[in-house]
Amino acid sequence: MSESVLTPGPPAVHETELLVVGAGPAGLFGCYYAGMRELEVTLLDSLPHLGGQVAALYPDKEIFDVAGFPAVTGRELVERLTRQAESASPSIVLGEGAVDLCQDGADAVTVITDAGRVIRAGAVLITAGIGRFTPRPLPALDGFTGDGVHHLVAPPHEYAEREVVIVGGGDSAVDWANTLAPHARQVTLVHRRNRFRAHEHSVSRLMDSPVRVLTNSEITDVHGGASLKAVTVRDCGTQTLETLDADVLIPALGHIASLGPLTTWGLTLDKQQIQVDTTMCTGMDRVYAAGDITTYPGKVRLMAVGFGEAAAAVNNIAVRLRPDEDLFPGHSSERPPTPTP
Numbered sequence: 001m002s003e004s005v006l007t008p009g010p011p012a013v014h015e016t017e018l019l020v021v022g023a024g025p026a027g028l029f030g031c032y033y034a035g036m037r038e039l040e041v042t043l044l045d046s047l048p049h050l051g052g053q054v055a056a057l058y059p060d061k062e063i064f065d066v067a068g069f070p071a072v073t074g075r076e077l078v079e080r081l082t083r084q085a086e087s088a089s090p091s092i093v094l095g096e097g098a099v100d101l102c103q104d105g106a107d108a109v110t111v112i113t114d115a116g117r118v119i120r121a122g123a124v125l126i127t128a129g130i131g132r133f134t135p136r137p138l139p140a141l142d143g144f145t146g147d148g149v150h151h152l153v154a155p156p157h158e159y160a161e162r163e164v165v166i167v168g169g170g171d172s173a174v175d176w177a178n179t180l181a182p183h184a185r186q187v188t189l190v191h192r193r194n195r196f197r198a199h200e201h202s203v204s205r206l207m208d209s210p211v212r213v214l215t216n217s218e219i220t221d222v223h224g225g226a227s228l229k230a231v232t233v234r235d236c237g238t239q240t241l242e243t244l245d246a247d248v249l250i251p252a253l254g255h256i257a258s259l260g261p262l263t264t265w266g267l268t269l270d271k272q273q274i275q276v277d278t279t280m281c282t283g284m285d286r287v288y289a290a291g292d293i294t295t296y297p298g299k300v301r302l303m304a305v306g307f308g309e310a311a312a313a314v315n316n317i318a319v320r321l322r323p324d325e326d327l328f329p330g331h332s333s334e335r336p337p338t339p340t341p
Helices: 027-036 053-058 075-085 173-180 198-208 261-264 303-321
Strands: 014-021 041-045 091-094 097-102 109-113 118-126 133-135 163-167 185-192 213-214 217-226 228-235 240-246 248-249 255-258 273-275 288-290
Touching: 014 027, 014 109, 027 053, 027 198, 041 118, 053 075, 053 248, 075 288, 091 118, 097 248, 097 261, 118 303, 163 173, 173 185, 173 198, 185 217, 213 261, 288 303
Parallel strands: 014 041, 014 118, 041 091, 118 288, 163 185, 163 248, 185 213
Antiparallel strands: 097 109, 109 118, 133 255, 217 228, 228 240
């Protein structure tokens, strides 16, 4: 995004009308809607990039349930949402997580990041998805600090002529193997069980592809100094060892999600979700939530629902901050066209 990116370091207090915590699809759409309501908006995310878990976990996987798109990859969807959000001219803070939130008198909420940044907002919209997510560890990587381990997968063309080893048996592992097979010199998938947890159709594609599949096997060691050179694979049945050339290792073992410091903010939680009312208010004045992080009776956890919740939240926030305004924002088709960035 080409708009204002706040610099790192111990800055002065940053003032904004709306702070959106979480730059995934719901947060990006909420950012756009803040622009529609002519609110000054700041977007904050602990990840170093926009797009949240969609960009991090399945950028090249097709999504079929976004209105208006028969099929769209996560990467393309994030790019389009980012272009849409740019119309709000947001300030952006990436690579900093929100660690503390408190009411700041009667007219503001203050959020402090793990970098010490202080953001004072008229309202906060939490769109943090499943919260912070960290990759499940691969024991063989303990102590290895060289390049070549990709927890976040790059665009497929960047793996051309490379030896790629993927570890895992779920949807992510199988999908990445299928996606990278046409690009890499060789893709090897290592799974410690004989059966896969991935969707049956994806597994069928895998078995018909040039991917080398090693089941009932595990990686016992990685080799290399500044960069990865090879991995050792053990057959769990025969106990035989095999060393494979490897430029890239992708541990697709899933992620551990945690709400982290958010659990200390005084919000009403139901397991890993924040309870909200029909205005998307959390029950804490000037603090709202939208997307996968919310829960209420009848909640359906779909991206399309998150978009609607973000719009509802921002419109209610606009009225909270400017009581003389209408809740209904007017039809977007009646507004002048937004220049394409």
